[in-house]
Amino acid sequence: MIETLLFYTIVITVGATAGVSLYGIVVKPHVVKKLVLLTVLSDAVNILVVLFGYYSKAVSPPVYPGGSLEGFVFPSSGELWDFSSVSVDPMPQVLIVTAIVIGLAELTFLSLITFKLGSLHKTLMFNRMEAEEE
Amino acid sequence: MSPLIILLLSAFSSVMALVATIKILYERDVLKTIIISGVESLFYSIILAAFLAPDLLIAYIAIGLGLNSAILLYALRGGERFEEAA
Numbered sequence: 312m313i314e315t316l317l318f319y320t321i322v323i324t325v326g327a328t329a330g331v332s333l334y335g336i337v338v339k340p341h342v343v344k345k346l347v348l349l350t351v352l353s354d355a356v357n358i359l360v361v362l363f364g365y366y367s368k369a370v371s372p373p374v375y376p377g378g379s380l381e382g383f384v385f386p387s388s389g390e391l392w393d394f395s396s397v398s399v400d401p402m403p404q405v406l407i408v409t410a411i412v413i414g415l416a417e418l419t420f421l422s423l424i425t426f427k428l429g430s431l432h433k434t435l436m437f438n439r440m441e442a443e444e445e
Numbered sequence: 446m447s448p449l450i451i452l453l454l455s456a457f458s459s460v461m462a463l464v465a466t467i468k469i470l471y472e473r474d475v476l477k478t479i480i481i482s483g484v485e486s487l488f489y490s491i492i493l494a495a496f497l498a499p500d501l502l503i504a505y506i507a508i509g510l511g512l513n514s515a516i517l518l519y520a521l522r523g524g525e526r527f528e529e530a531a
Contacts, residue, residue, distance in 0.1 A: 313449070314448060314449060314452055317449075317455075317456045318452060320456045320459070320460075321452070321455050321456050321459045321492070324456075324459040324460050324462070324463045325459050325462075325463075328459075328462055328463045328466045331463070331466050331467060331470060332469075335466075335469070335470045339470070339528070340528065340529075341475055341528040342524070343475050343478075343479075343517060343520050343521045343524075344469075344475055344478055344528060346517060346520060347469060347475075347478050347479060348466075348469065348470075350482060350486075350509075350517075351466055351469065351482060351485060354485070354486060354489050354509065355462075355489075357489075357501075358459075358489050358492055361492075361493060361496055361498055361501065362496065364496075365497065367448045369497060371497065372497045372498065372499055372500075373497075398497075399496070399497045404498050404500065404501055407498075407501055408500065408501065408504060411501070411504050412504075415508055415512060415513070418513060418516055418517075419516055421520075422516045422517060422519060422520035423520075425520040425523065426520050426522065426523040427523070428523070429520075429522075429523025429524035430523050432524075433524070434524050434525060435521075435523065435524030435525060436524075436525070436528070436529065
């Protein structure tokens with residue numbers, strides 16, 4: 312009962328973080344603050360996807376224990392079935408590794424554009440840029 | 446660790462991350478918001494450790510706390526540091 316309540320607390324607060332950061336991206340005029348909130352938004356969505364792969368009986372990361380490179384014995388299907396009942400789902404984690412790297416590349420590109428914008432307009436506030444153009 | 450302790454730790458971390466995001470939203474100094482976003486990323490990596498994703502934990506510590514802050518500081522160098530009300 313209390314575990315379900317705590318899990319819903321986590322999901323609701325992470326979703327609220329995503330909502331607050333989306334509000335900040337739309338409303339705040341400073342470009343670098345928009346970038347910071349964009350990283351927060353992508354973090355929150357990544358955490359939500361990782362939460363989908365967890366279940367309360369899991370005690371192990373999705374890595375098969377034991378076995379060196381030389382003397383590796385392939386486990387039978389029964390052993391693999393037993394292992395999959397105590398480990399978390401690896402599929403969301405694999406997707407999130409890709410998403411983290413893509414987010415880093417996107418942030419690098421956007422910050423380069425921001426730097427050029429700042430040296431062109433001598434400001435990083437959107438409202439001042441609009442006032443300058445008029 | 447028992448599942449109850451894991452869930453308690455994760456709930457505390459997610460609430461602290463929400464508090465950090467609201468602090469980012471109302472902070473005037475943009476340099477401080479970059480540092481607070483690093484703290485927020487640290488709380489999310491506690492959640493990743495509790496939910497059994499250690500590979501993502503390593504990537505999050507390096508990227509969220511180190512590389513993102515450095516890249517955003519580079520972007521902030523092109524303009525003013527303090528934000529005014531719209």
